[in-house]
Amino acid sequence: MKAVLSKVAGGPESLVIEDLPDPVPGKGQVRIRVSACALNYPDTLIIQDLYQFKPERPFAPGGEVAGLVDAVGEGVDDFRIGDRVIGWCWWGGLVQSLVIDADRCIAVPDAMPLDDAAALLLTYGTAHYALRQRAGLKAGDTVLVLGAAGGVGLAAVELAHAWGARVIAAASSQEKVGYARSHGADDGVVYPTGRLDKEAAKAFSDALKDKLGKRGADVVLDAVGGDYAEPALRAIAWEGRYLVVGFPAGIPKLPLNLILLKGCQVIGVFWGEWVMRNRKDFNESVADLLALYAKGLIKPRISQRFPMERAGEALRMLSDRKALGKILVTME
Numbered sequence: 001m002k003a004v005l006s007k008v009a010g011g012p013e014s015l016v017i018e019d020l021p022d023p024v025p026g027k028g029q030v031r032i033r034v035s036a037c038a039l040n041y042p043d044t045l046i047i048q049d050l051y052q053f054k055p056e057r058p059f060a061p062g063g064e065v066a067g068l069v070d071a072v073g074e075g076v077d078d079f080r081i082g083d084r085v086i087g088w089c090w091w092g093g094l095v096q097s098l099v100i101d102a103d104r105c106i107a108v109p110d111a112m113p114l115d116d117a118a119a120l121l122l123t124y125g126t127a128h129y130a131l132r133q134r135a136g137l138k139a140g141d142t143v144l145v146l147g148a149a150g151g152v153g154l155a156a157v158e159l160a161h162a163w164g165a166r167v168i169a170a171a172s173s174q175e176k177v178g179y180a181r182s183h184g185a186d187d188g189v190v191y192p193t194g195r196l197d198k199e200a201a202k203a204f205s206d207a208l209k210d211k212l213g214k215r216g217a218d219v220v221l222d223a224v225g226g227d228y229a230e231p232a233l234r235a236i237a238w239e240g241r242y243l244v245v246g247f248p249a250g251i252p253k254l255p256l257n258l259i260l261l262k263g264c265q266v267i268g269v270f271w272g273e274w275v276m277r278n279r280k281d282f283n284e285s286v287a288d289l290l291a292l293y294a295k296g297l298i299k300p301r302i303s304q305r306f307p308m309e310r311a312g313e314a315l316r317m318l319s320d321r322k323a324l325g326k327i328l329v330t331m332e
């Protein structure tokens with residue numbers, strides 16, 4: 001089988017494709033013939049040793065896949081050869097054949113194409129946990145989503161819209177805001193791509209307040225960070241919830257006086273840790289996502305597909321802020 005490997009720390013160009021022997025599933029494991037692997041921003045970090053997990057090299061990046069089970073290890077009762085599954089592996093997914101613990105697999109409903117299955121879990125799972133579990137989002141709330149055309153951002157837009165919230169999308173181009181609006185955002189604000197000086201930060205905050213209305217955002221989902229965080233916090237409602245999800249634009253510092261003045265909560269979202277600690281809640285969240293998908297209320301927005309030979313190019317699009325929605329690498 002072929003694998004896309006990180007053998008030295010570096011950017012997407014450092015990845016190499018190599019032939020490896022087909023892995024054999026051990027006790028409690030299955031082997032997936034991978035159809036597609038969906039990319040996420042952490043894949044761009046993990047290959048540079050900039051992520052919280054630092055796997056031993058060589059390793060394949062890629063945190064979520066879908067495909068067919070083609071071998072089953074001892075003691076696995078839940079899956080059989082031929083089953084269609086999602087596998088969430090955190091890394092290791094950019095391979096044609098993946099051995100994974102059976103309890104990291106989810107059965108894919110018949111009506112869901114494998115491409116959608118590959119691109120569902122990490123972004124919608126994170127957004128679902130953030131908005132529902134951490135922020136207690138309810139119908140009628142106003143939600144501000146930063147980076148609203150990115151993977152987690154767009155999933156948050158769709159979920160918040162499906163749950164009856166009013167959604168304001170913020171992103172770095174008109175095209176991105178338009179993309180978010182075509183998938184459920186009610187309105188949007190374009191922010192600059194570079195650093196924001198004091199004036200630009202105030203202009204961004206004013207533009208947000210203008211769109212959000214007098215009350216401000218009940219919930220802010222921030223999967224971007226950097227200079228965008230403080231202007232967004234300034235636009236939060238009294239007793240609002242600010243969800244800290246990710247930092248592609250840098251790790252910001254927030255003035256505590258603002259948090260006091262807004263009576264708001266700044267809430268850390270670490271989906272991966274929550275999944276490992278709360279399996280029952282995670283299973284319920286997945287069941288809810290599959291039900292929303294079946295009703296047509298959410299659907300992974302796959303804007304581009306790349307063959308595995310071009311996986312580096314695909315990852316480069318995420319690093320260069322050029323991706324819309326989800327990017328998929330096809331492995332067959």
Ligand SMILES: NC(=O)c1ccc[n+]([C@@H]2O[C@H](COP(=O)([O-])OP(=O)(O)OC[C@H]3O[C@@H](n4cnc5c(N)ncnc54)[C@H](OP(=O)(O)O)[C@@H]3O)[C@@H](O)[C@H]2O)c1
Pocket residue numbers: 039040041042122123126147148149150151152153170171172173176223224244245246247248249269270271272318319320321323325
């Ligand atoms: N906390 C958790 O549990 C959790 C789970 C999953 C992911 N995450 C994190 O959430 C963030 C988003 O992940 P994702 O997979 O949705 O990523 P993505 O699809 O690449 O979206 C990230 C968005 O960030 C914005 N951005 C701002 N500055 C950027 C920069 N310098 N480089 C790249 N993008 C930049 C881009 O939107 P604009 O151009 O519109 O600004 C982009 O659409 C990442 O930091 C990831 O690590 C956290």
